[in-house]
Amino acid sequence: MYDQTKSAYLYIRVSTDEQKRKGYSLPEQEDRLLKYCAFNNIEVKGIYREDFSAKNFNRPEWKKLITVIKNKSKEGKSILFIKWDRFSRNIELAYEMIGILRKHRTTAMAIDQPIDFSVPESTVMLAVYLSVPEAENSRRALNTANGIHRAKLMGRYPNKAPIGYINLTLVDGRKIIAPKQPDAEIISWAFHQLVKNIHKIEKIRNMAYDKGLKCSRSHFFRIIHNPVYCGLISVKFNSEEQQMVKGTHDPLISETLFYEVQHIINTKRKVTAKTDILKSTFFLRGFLTCPLCGRKLSGSFSQGSTKKYSYYHCQGSCKTRISAPFLNDCYQRKLQQLVLSNGAIGLLKIILEDCNTNSQKAKYLHDQNMVIIKLNEENSILSKARKLFVVDTLKYDDYSELKKESLANSKCLKSELQDINIKLKSIEEQSQLASKPFVDIFKGFSSLDTANKKHLVNLIPPVKVNFQTGDISLELNGALSKILTSKKHKKKQ
Template identity: 45%
Template sequence: MRIADLYIRVSTDEQADKGYSQRLQEDVLLKYCEINAIKVRKIIFEDHSAKTFERPEWIKLLAELKKYKGKTDLVLFTKWDRFSRNASDAYQMISTLRKIGVEPQAIEQPLDMNIPENKMMLAVYLTTPEIENDRRALNVKTGMRQARKEGRWLGVAPPGYINKTRENGTKYVAIDEPEATHMRWSFEQIAEGVFTTQEIWKMAKHRGLKCSATSFRTALRNVGYCGKVLVPAYKNEEMQIVQGLHQPLISEVLFYKAQEMMDGRVRDIGINSSHGILVVVPDKLPLRGFLKCSRCSRLLTGSASKGRNDYYHYYHCQPSCGCR
């Protein structure tokens, strides 16, 4: 009597699809074994995608089959797409199993691997679901691109906005207070050019902004804040910025003024002729980049410190020097 392990796989997005339930697969496989006098050694349930064989239960099964050779003759599943949705990986896994004396077989798409022509049918069974996956992914990508062209803001909302769903199921982003006020204030501070981005982030956090420094810097570059949507370049289409359907948090003028300040393209700059560099000159730190450190002779920078009631500006050297 031959001995078989039953492999039952269903991915999360297939749970509700007709014909893919684990219970149905189990019933079909058990009836097949009963009719064909096959002894069932164990039943393996997998809830994972078949794009690769990096699946927890399959890895355990394969390790067991290699360790205890001869205890199982067959690995049975309902269809070949339950086994794999990647043709190249599937051929390699079939070869691995046959080397340890185990024959993989789909009971609803049976193939005798000793007949050379059946390898062509196997290719059809394996590549069909792979093509379906690729087509589905392409359709999703095309749909998302079209949605962006129509002004929809996709993905996780940045600080100051929140993801919401309407009654009809469509998703959108809405302004989220008080985070929106903190982000608006941050853009205004960036545009003034008095403080560094890091300093503004710290002050915004003190005001109540819940955002990491990295997310904050990324958010400041997001054109969505002024009511626009970025459509990335794709194939022969160039990158474009379209009018968004969401409510802008700041004006375009303020957004691009902040971008210029972060890029260093600001009007209020001085030129330190002795070093040949551009130096940003805020009103409250007019000598930043011109004064020399009394200890190490490097050019002093400047920043603001939070006091009890206000921010106070100081010239200082690099942290390694400590001159203030």
């Protein structure tokens, strides 16, 4: 079949599943190809071996071979392999690659399935040889998908175990996923933190990372959306229809907790960090008008030589602008001049009593005490470990790991304690409101979150703003004018 002077490159390919299924091996293929070349007096220019799928030609060794072929386009040569499924398992890409090889005076040939390209009818056999591997791949993929679908309907998780679990094979051969510590405990802790709706998701991820959960930001988001952790497995029937099946594995959290977390992260957290900064900096945007053209003022940052500066500005040709921090402070000072009227103070006292602040305070004190106990336990554990390390009872690696875990736990507990203390302080301030000579209800305006600030600005919008001096007049509607008054007016009363 080959000219005595013809040269060839040997291409040997195998994939892991083929070795298991058909017993293919690289040495066996190489041995057969070398014997074939020796028998037919074919000069072997090079041997290229790889363990890679033949779904496409994006294979490391094949790319190297093609580079060599293109650099020696003037020489007549061949690429030899055992069967056409070693060359490709995609008929469309295979024909395309055969055309490329022809341009460089190279012939692809399978020694077990020879094709005489000079005979037109031989293209029929080539189509058969190439289509069979592709059909095998398609059938195998379909069987695999059906098997995974059946396994999920039975409540089994057939894929690689998600973080927090590990794949196990039982004595009877059944494959399951089981909780893997300490990741499982940390993921459970993260869900319990999320449901409190106190911290941002990124802060909880960082706290979980400090505790030992090593995953990226995107991976953490996949974790908190994955129903596997509450014992459910999602089964898709088509692009629109899916259902949840009760899994046979042990859940890390309850279904109730999982869906509460989904409600929080899907409805209250869809805000980017950049949008948060813009809203918090320009909370008066939408309520200010340009004194020259009457347009609504926008807000943006201007890059200075050392830092960024924020301005409310007009987008018209008048180019009016004013420092955002200056105007925000002017509005805040004007707002803090408003206090409750005498009649409203009595009503507030009744409301505070109805809120049952004593029971809330008792709950927070209990939580505070529990966190302090846990902190003391962590300190005690670390102290004991340090003593064992000093007397050489505890190895350095074990001590280092224990210390790292203990410090991470203490950091999280201190953060929880800080949140509880803030709540207790808020309750204490509420209980003291009615006893003040006049109530500074807007004293804590600067510490409010952006949503509450915008709500207050909407209730008490600024009017008649002097952009030179910063003097602002506030508009009180009928209801608010009856319960709020200025400090100056209150002193006169």
